[in-house]
Amino acid sequence: MxxxxxxxxxxxxxxxxxxxxxxxxxxxxxxxxxxxxxxxxxxxxxxxxxxxxxxxxxxxxxxxxxxxxxxxxxxxxxxxxxxxxxxxxxxxxxxxxxxxxxxxxxxxxxxxxxxxxxxxxxxxxxxxxxxxxxxxxxxxxxxxxxxxxxxxxxxxxxxxxxxxxxxxxxxxxxxxxxxxxxxxxxxxxxxxxxxxxxxxxxxxxxxxxxxxxxxxxxxxxxxxxxxxxxxxxxxxxxxxxxxxxxxxxxxWKQKKYLGIGPSAHSYNLEQREWNIANNYKYIKAIREGKSFSEKEELSEHDRFNDFVLTSLRTYWGMDLELVRKDFGEDLYQHCITKSKKYLLSDHVRQENNCIILNDKGVFVSNDIMSDFFWIEEE
Ligand SMILES: C[S@@+](CC[C@H](N)C(=O)[O-])C[C@H]1O[C@@H](n2cnc3c(N)ncnc32)[C@H](O)[C@@H]1O
Ligand code: SF4
Known part of the structure; x- marks a missing residue:
C-alpha cells in the first residue's frame, strides 16, 4: 500500500x-x-x-x-x-x-x-x-x-x-x-x-x-x-x-509515497526525491515536461538512520529483530548497546523485542534518535 x-x-x-x-x-x-x-x-x-x-x-x-x-x-x-x-x-x-x-x-x-x-x-x-x-x-x-x-x-x-x-x-x-x-x-x-x-x-x-x-x-x-x-x-x-x-x-512505517507539487518529498524505498520549493520554477519545469526534483540514492546506513528516525517516533517502537534481519549483526549490536543505555536511564522500555520511548524519552526524542544514528567515520 x-x-x-x-x-x-x-x-x-x-x-x-x-x-x-x-x-x-x-x-x-x-x-x-x-x-x-x-x-x-x-x-x-x-x-x-x-x-x-x-x-x-x-x-x-x-x-x-x-x-x-x-x-x-x-x-x-x-x-x-x-x-x-x-x-x-x-x-x-x-x-x-x-x-x-x-x-x-x-x-x-x-x-x-x-x-x-x-x-x-x-x-x-x-x-x-x-x-x-x-x-x-x-x-x-x-x-x-x-x-x-x-x-x-x-x-x-x-x-x-x-x-x-x-x-x-x-x-x-x-x-x-x-x-x-x-x-x-x-x-x-x-x-x-x-x-x-x-x-x-x-x-x-x-x-x-x-x-x-x-x-x-x-x-x-x-x-x-x-x-x-x-x-x-x-x-x-x-x-x-x-x-x-x-x-x-x-x-513512519517505511511505506512508499509520491509527493506532488513544489517542495513535496517522495520515497520509494530506494530513493528520496524532493521537488523544488519555488512555485514559478516548478510550473515552468512541469510545463516543459520535466519533473523538477532532486534525488538522493540511499546507502545502507541512510536507510538504517531513516528506520531509527521513523520507528522510534511511534508507539510500535523499533523492532530489534527487524534491525538484525534488514541491517545485519553490527547494526543490531549497535542498537543493543544504545538501548541498554536508555533502558538504564528510564527513557525507553522493551516490549516483545521492540524498543519504545516512554513519556520521558518522547520529550527528548530528537537527542535519543540522533544517538542511535550510525555516523560514518570520516
Ligand atoms: C502544514 S501546516 C498546514 C495547516 C493549515 N494550513 C492551517 O494552518 O490550518 C500543519 C500544522 O503544522 C503546525 N506547525 C507549523 N509550523 C509549526 C512550528 N513552527 N511549530 C509547531 N507547529 C507548527 C501547525 O499546527 C499547522 O497547523
Ligand atoms: S502559514 Fe499557511 S501552512 Fe503555515 S500554518 Fe499558516 S496557514 Fe497553515
Whole structure:
C-alpha cells in the first residue's frame, strides 16, 4: 500500500511561526492546479505496481481550492492508480475556509478526513501567531464540519508558545476534548529559520518558554489525552481507536509515497526525491515536461538512520529483530548497546523485542534518535 501527497503551496496570510513552503499570492492557483495534474501523469510510474490507501492534500492551505477542484485532483489519481476501497483521503483546511457552502460541497466529494489548524482557542495567541480566525470561529468550524457528516476529524494545536500559560493550555485541551473529534496533532512550537517568530526571538521581542514549563504542558497533554480515550501513537499524534492516520503511518512505517507539487518529498524505498520549493520554477519545469526534483540514492546506513528516525517516533517502537534481519549483526549490536543505555536511564522500555520511548524519552526524542544514528567515520 502506498500514498500520494499533494502540496498546495498557497496561504491567504502568513502565520508567524510557519516555515512550510507557500506563497501568499494566489495568482498562480489555476496554473498550479493544471501542473499538479501534469506532474502526477509524469510521475505515475514512481511507485511501481501498487495500490493506494491514502491521498493527502497538505500545505500551505489546500482549502484555498474549491471542493470541485480538489475532487478533480482525486479524479486524476483514480485515472492512474488503483485505490483501496477504504482509502483515507485527507484535506488540510483552515478554519476560516470551512463555511457552510464549502462544507456542503466538500461533503459530496471523496474527501473523508479533515485536518484543521486550530493552534489555540485564545484570541491573543492567534493574534500573536497571525492567524486569520478567532478561537470561537475555529470551534464553530469543527462543529459545522461534524454537522455535515465529517466523522474523521483531526485538529492541530501548538503548545510551548510564549504567553500560553498552563491555565490557557488546559482550557485549549478541554475545548478540544469537548469537540469529540477522532484525532489530535499537538506540536511543540519550533523556532524555524526564516520565520517572524525566530526574528522576534533574536531581537528579544519574544521570550522562549523554558523547557520545564513546556515539558509540563506536554505531560498534561499526554495524561489528559489518555484519560479521554486517545492513543498516543507518535510523538505529536493522538487518536481514538481505529483513527490512527494512515497517511502519517506510511511515513513512519517505511511505506512508499509520491509527493506532488513544489517542495513535496517522495520515497520509494530506494530513493528520496524532493521537488523544488519555488512555485514559478516548478510550473515552468512541469510545463516543459520535466519533473523538477532532486534525488538522493540511499546507502545502507541512510536507510538504517531513516528506520531509527521513523520507528522510534511511534508507539510500535523499533523492532530489534527487524534491525538484525534488514541491517545485519553490527547494526543490531549497535542498537543493543544504545538501548541498554536508555533502558538504564528510564527513557525507553522493551516490549516483545521492540524498543519504545516512554513519556520521558518522547520529550527528548530528537537527542535519543540522533544517538542511535550510525555516523560514518570520516
Ligand atoms: C502544514 S501546516 C498546514 C495547516 C493549515 N494550513 C492551517 O494552518 O490550518 C500543519 C500544522 O503544522 C503546525 N506547525 C507549523 N509550523 C509549526 C512550528 N513552527 N511549530 C509547531 N507547529 C507548527 C501547525 O499546527 C499547522 O497547523
Ligand atoms: S500554518 Fe497553515 S496557514 Fe499558516 S502559514 Fe503555515 S501552512 Fe499557511
Amino acid at each position: 502506498s500514498g500520494v501527497y499533494f502540496h498546495i503551496p498557497f496561504c491567504k496570510q502568513l502565520c508567524h511561526y510557519c516555515a512550510f513552503h507557500k506563497s501568499i499570492s494566489l495568482q498562480a492557483k489555476d496554473d498550479m492546479l493544471e501542473c499538479l495534474k501534469l506532474e502526477l501523469k509524469l510521475r505515475k510510474g514512481y511507485l511501481g505496481d501498487t495500490s493506494l490507501n491514502t491521498i493527502y492534500f497538505g500545505g500551505g492551505t489546500p482549502s484555498v481550492y474549491q471542493p470541485k477542484e480538489i475532487e478533480s485532483l482525486i479524479d486524476e489519481v483514480v485515472k492512474y492508480f488503483t485505490i483501496d476501497a477504504n482509502a483515507e483521503i485527507t484535506l488540510e483546511a483552515n478554519p476560516d475556509d470551512l463555511t457552510e457552502k464549502y462544507l456542503q460541497e466538500l461533503s459530496k466529494t471523496r474527501v473523508n478526513r479533515l485536518s484543521v489548524g486550530i493552534q489555540s482557542f485564545h484570541d491573543e495567541d492567534l493574534i500573536l501567531m497571525n492567524r486569520r480566525h478567532t478561537g470561537k470561529e475555529a470551534f464553530d468550524a469543527i462543529r459545522r464540519a461534524q454537522s455535515f457528516g465529517f466523522d474523521n476529524i483531526s485538529v492541530d494545536q501548538i503548545y510551548g508558545v510564549p504567553g500560553l500559560s498552563m491555565e490557557k493550555w488546559k482550557e485549549n485541551l478541554e475545548l478540544v476534548f469537548d469537540l469529540d473529534i477522532q484525532h489530535i496533532s499537538s506540536y511543540h512550537l519550533m523556532y524555524d529559520p526564516n520565520t517572524i517568530f525566530t526574528k522576534k526571538l533574536e531581537k528579544g521581542q519574544l521570550v522562549e518558554m523554558d523547557e520545564e514549563e513546556s515539558f509540563e504542558q506536554f505531560n498534561y497533554l499526554i495524561d489528559e489525552a489518555r484519560k479521554h480515550g486517545f492513543i498516543h501513537y507518535e510523538i505529536s499524534n493522538f487518536s481514538k481507536e481505529g483513527y490512527i492516520s494512515k497517511h502519517n503511518s506510511s511515513y
